[in-house]
Amino acid sequence: MVETTVDDLEPELWPDVLRAVRAAGAWDCWTTATIGRHGRPGQVLTALCTEQIRPAVVDAVFRHSTTLGVRWTRWQRATLPRTAVQIPVGPPGNEHQITVKVAVGPGGHQTAKPELADAERIAQALGWPVRQVCEAARAAYARECQTAL
Amino acid sequence: MVETTVDDLEPELWPDVLRAVRAAGAWDCWTTATIGRHGRPGQVLTALCTEQIRPAVVDAVFRHSTTLGVRWTRWQRATLPRTAVQIPVGPPGNEHQITVKVAVGPGGHQTAKPELADAERIAQALGWPVRQVCEAARAAYARECQTAL
Amino acid sequence: MVETTVDDLEPELWPDVLRAVRAAGAWDCWTTATIGRHGRPGQVLTALCTEQIRPAVVDAVFRHSTTLGVRWTRWQRATLPRTAVQIPVGPPGNEHQITVKVAVGPGGHQTAKPELADAERIAQALGWPVRQVCEAARAAYARECQTAL
Amino acid sequence: MVETTVDDLEPELWPDVLRAVRAAGAWDCWTTATIGRHGRPGQVLTALCTEQIRPAVVDAVFRHSTTLGVRWTRWQRATLPRTAVQIPVGPPGNEHQITVKVAVGPGGHQTAKPELADAERIAQALGWPVRQVCEAARAAYARECQTAL
Amino acid sequence: MVETTVDDLEPELWPDVLRAVRAAGAWDCWTTATIGRHGRPGQVLTALCTEQIRPAVVDAVFRHSTTLGVRWTRWQRATLPRTAVQIPVGPPGNEHQITVKVAVGPGGHQTAKPELADAERIAQALGWPVRQVCEAARAAYARECQTAL
Amino acid sequence: MVETTVDDLEPELWPDVLRAVRAAGAWDCWTTATIGRHGRPGQVLTALCTEQIRPAVVDAVFRHSTTLGVRWTRWQRATLPRTAVQIPVGPPGNEHQITVKVAVGPGGHQTAKPELADAERIAQALGWPVRQVCEAARAAYARECQTAL
Numbered sequence: 001m002v003e004t005t006v007d008d009l010e011p012e013l014w015p016d017v018l019r020a021v022r023a024a025g026a027w028d029c030w031t032t033a034t035i036g037r038h039g040r041p042g043q044v045l046t047a048l049c050t051e052q053i054r055p056a057v058v059d060a061v062f063r064h065s066t067t068l069g070v071r072w073t074r075w076q077r078a079t080l081p082r083t084a085v086q087i088p089v090g091p092p093g094n095e096h097q098i099t100v101k102v103a104v105g106p107g108g109h110q111t112a113k114p115e116l117a118d119a120e121r122i123a124q125a126l127g128w129p130v131r132q133v134c135e136a137a138r139a140a141y142a143r144e145c146q147t148a149l
Numbered sequence: 150m151v152e153t154t155v156d157d158l159e160p161e162l163w164p165d166v167l168r169a170v171r172a173a174g175a176w177d178c179w180t181t182a183t184i185g186r187h188g189r190p191g192q193v194l195t196a197l198c199t200e201q202i203r204p205a206v207v208d209a210v211f212r213h214s215t216t217l218g219v220r221w222t223r224w225q226r227a228t229l230p231r232t233a234v235q236i237p238v239g240p241p242g243n244e245h246q247i248t249v250k251v252a253v254g255p256g257g258h259q260t261a262k263p264e265l266a267d268a269e270r271i272a273q274a275l276g277w278p279v280r281q282v283c284e285a286a287r288a289a290y291a292r293e294c295q296t297a298l
Numbered sequence: 299m300v301e302t303t304v305d306d307l308e309p310e311l312w313p314d315v316l317r318a319v320r321a322a323g324a325w326d327c328w329t330t331a332t333i334g335r336h337g338r339p340g341q342v343l344t345a346l347c348t349e350q351i352r353p354a355v356v357d358a359v360f361r362h363s364t365t366l367g368v369r370w371t372r373w374q375r376a377t378l379p380r381t382a383v384q385i386p387v388g389p390p391g392n393e394h395q396i397t398v399k400v401a402v403g404p405g406g407h408q409t410a411k412p413e414l415a416d417a418e419r420i421a422q423a424l425g426w427p428v429r430q431v432c433e434a435a436r437a438a439y440a441r442e443c444q445t446a447l
Numbered sequence: 448m449v450e451t452t453v454d455d456l457e458p459e460l461w462p463d464v465l466r467a468v469r470a471a472g473a474w475d476c477w478t479t480a481t482i483g484r485h486g487r488p489g490q491v492l493t494a495l496c497t498e499q500i501r502p503a504v505v506d507a508v509f510r511h512s513t514t515l516g517v518r519w520t521r522w523q524r525a526t527l528p529r530t531a532v533q534i535p536v537g538p539p540g541n542e543h544q545i546t547v548k549v550a551v552g553p554g555g556h557q558t559a560k561p562e563l564a565d566a567e568r569i570a571q572a573l574g575w576p577v578r579q580v581c582e583a584a585r586a587a588y589a590r591e592c593q594t595a596l
Numbered sequence: 597m598v599e600t601t602v603d604d605l606e607p608e609l610w611p612d613v614l615r616a617v618r619a620a621g622a623w624d625c626w627t628t629a630t631i632g633r634h635g636r637p638g639q640v641l642t643a644l645c646t647e648q649i650r651p652a653v654v655d656a657v658f659r660h661s662t663t664l665g666v667r668w669t670r671w672q673r674a675t676l677p678r679t680a681v682q683i684p685v686g687p688p689g690n691e692h693q694i695t696v697k698v699a700v701g702p703g704g705h706q707t708a709k710p711e712l713a714d715a716e717r718i719a720q721a722l723g724w725p726v727r728q729v730c731e732a733a734r735a736a737y738a739r740e741c742q743t744a745l
Numbered sequence: 746m747v748e749t750t751v752d753d754l755e756p757e758l759w760p761d762v763l764r765a766v767r768a769a770g771a772w773d774c775w776t777t778a779t780i781g782r783h784g785r786p787g788q789v790l791t792a793l794c795t796e797q798i799r800p801a802v803v804d805a806v807f808r809h810s811t812t813l814g815v816r817w818t819r820w821q822r823a824t825l826p827r828t829a830v831q832i833p834v835g836p837p838g839n840e841h842q843i844t845v846k847v848a849v850g851p852g853g854h855q856t857a858k859p860e861l862a863d864a865e866r867i868a869q870a871l872g873w874p875v876r877q878v879c880e881a882a883r884a885a886y887a888r889e890c891q892t893a894l
Binding site: 307308310311314318361362363364414418421427428429430432 | 754755757758761765808809810811861865868874875876877879
C-alpha cells in the first residue's frame, strides 16, 4: 500500500493522478478527504500494488501530484476466486453481450456482478441508463444461471 | 427542509438525534461532515418534512442536539408513484415474504427494491447476510414479475 | 445562505476563505467535501448571514477563492435565548474565569457550553489540553449552578 | 487491521456489514468515504481485531459485502487502564444506574465517559434525549467523585 | 437547485448519473457523502440549472438513479464576467494552444485559469502530467499577459 | 504512522489535538471522517513521525483527546530533495520576501510552491487575499527563475 497526503493540489487534478497511478500498474487507487493542521482540507491518496510495481507507482505520484513525500507498507491479501460468464442484455433484436463476474464466497454464496465498463459501453449503444443495463444483466443472470438461492 | 450546523455535539450522539427527528415526523434526515472555522470538523443535520411537522422537528433538534439555532426553507418535490408486491425468499420450506417496492420512472423503466427493514428481519431469521436476502428478493422478482426489460 | 462550489482552489487556501467570510460579517461558514463531474473532488462553501451583509460576503468569496459564481437563497431561523455565566477553572491559586453559555431549550433542559476561545486561551496559560479546561468548566458549572437535573 | 475497499455495495447495506464484523469478534470497525477511479464514490471498511480473530473477520467481510479482496497488516497498540463506576441519573424517585468508564491518562488527567448503551436504554426509560442522560451522568460524576481538577 | 438523497444506489453508478444530469443541461452537479438513519451512508446529489431545464434534470435523475423523490428550490446567482485568451504551452517546436479563462473580481484582482479539458488533451499529446500543463500555462500567462500584480 | 479512532470527542476540540500532536514532533497529522457501528460518525486521527518521537505523539493523543487506545505501525518513505528561494511579492515600494520551495521530481519537472505561512503573513500585511499572494509569488517565480518549461 502506497500513500501520500496532499493539501496543495488543485482538486480538479486528482482524476489525472488516479489515472496515472493506475496506468503505472496499481490494482486500485482512491482518495480520501481529510482535515489537516490549521483546518486545511486535504486528500490522502492510497494505491494498492505489488512490490515490483511500487517504484513505478511512487514515480507516478511524484510526477502527477504536488507531493514531496510518499510512504508505503506491506499488507497481506486474500481474494475470492472468480469466473466470468457472458449474458445478453437489451431489447429483442438489439442484444449485447455483457460480462458478469461471478465469485463464490465462504458459505457458498455467489456474488454476480456485471462488468461496469461493459455496462457503460452498452448503455451508450442502447441509450439506456447504466443502472438499467446492470439491472437487466442481473435479472438475466438470475433467470438463466442461478439454480437455487 | 430543516437544517442546523453543529460542531460541539459528541459524534456518538448523532444517531439519537436522527431517531428523534424521524420520530417527530420527518420523512428523512441525515448528517453531512463539514469543516468549519478554525478547522473544526462539524456536521450539518438536514431533515425533510411538511410545513405542519416542521415545529415538531425543530423542537426535536433543539432537545436532542446542542445547537442554539435551526434554519428552514421550502422546497418543491416530485415523487414517483410506487406499488408493493410480496415475494417469497429463503430456502424451500423456510420461505419468508419480503415487500418489494416497485416504482415506474419516466421512460417506463421499473425500479424494484426490497424493503430493507424486511430484509434485515428475514436475514436474522435465516442467519443470512442482509445482502443475500436482497439479492434473492431481486432474483425472485426478476423470475416472477418482470416480463421484459 | 450563500453558497459556492469550487474544485480548482488549492485546499490549503480554504482557511483564508473562511476567515474572510467571517470577517465580512457572516454568522457562520463551513465547507463540505463533494465529488463533481469527471470525479473531481471539490468543496461547497456555505455561509449564513443577514440580507444586509450578503453583498460583503459574496464579495469576500469572489476575492478569496477562485470561484466564478456565487448563489444565495433565504432561510428562516429560530434560535434559543442564551445567557452567560463566569466560572473559575484551574488549580487553586491559578484560577481563570471562563464564560459558560447557557441556553434553555424546549422542555426546559439546559445546555451549558464553555466558550471555546476562552478555553483555548486558558489552556495555553495553564499548559492544559483544551479538553481538560472544558471538562473542568462543565464540572464546576455542575457543582455550582445546576440545582437539579 | 483488516481493510477492504468497495464501490459496488448498496450503501444501505453497510450497517449489516459492520454488525457482522463486530459479531465476528472485532474490537471496532468503521467505514470511510473515498473517491475511486472514474470518480466512483466508495467506502473503505476498516476493522481492528486480534490475529486469532482475523480469519473470522475476513470471512464476515466476504459474506456480508460484495468485495472480492481483503487485506490486513499488523499494528501495535497501547491502551489506557480503565475502571467503571455506577452513578445514578434521573429525577428523584426514578433514578437509573449508569456505568461511567474512568480512564487515567498520562499526566494524571481523568477521562470520565458514560457508557452509551446504558445512556440509550435510560433515555428510552425516562423519555429523555440521550444527550441529557450523558450530561446528567457527567454532572453527577463531577459532584460525587471528582475531588479536584 | 435540484437535489435528491439516495442510499440504495451502487456507488459505482454515480458517475453515470452526473453525466446524465449534465447532458440534460445542468450547469454543474456533484454528490456529497452523508450518514442517514440507522447509520446508512448515502449521497446527496445536487444540480444547478435554469427553471426551463429543471424538468429535464429531474427526469434524468429519476432515470439514472434509484431515487423515488426529487426536490428543488430557487437560488439567486452572481457571476464574474470572464474572457478567454489562447496561450501556447509545450516544448519549442511542439507547442499547443490552451485556453486560459480570465475573470476580474471585485477589487480588480485577476483570476487566470487554464481550461482543464484543453489541459487534459494537451497532456495526452505531450505525455506530460496534466498538472505540468496547467503550471506551464499559468507561467506562460504570467510572462506574457500580466503587466503588474 | 500513529492512529486512533474516536467517536466521543466534541468535534470543535480536534484542532487542539492536531496542534498538540504537531507540537510533540510529528511531521504531519490529520483527521478523516468515518461512520462507525450504530451509525456513529467519528474521526480517525493519523500522525506521521519517527520511531523516536512516537511515544511523545501517543502521549499527546491520550492527553488531548478522549481515546482509550492508540495504534501504530511502520511505513517506509521517499521524499524529493527541495531547495528554497526568496522571491519579492507586493506592489512596487511595498514588497515582501516570500519563500518558494522548489522540488525537482522524477523526469526533471520542477514543483514551485510558496510557503503558506509566509503567504498568510504577507497577505495580512498587504490586505490581500492569501490566494493573491500565492499567485503573485508563482508568477514572479515564473518570470525570474524558470528558464524553460
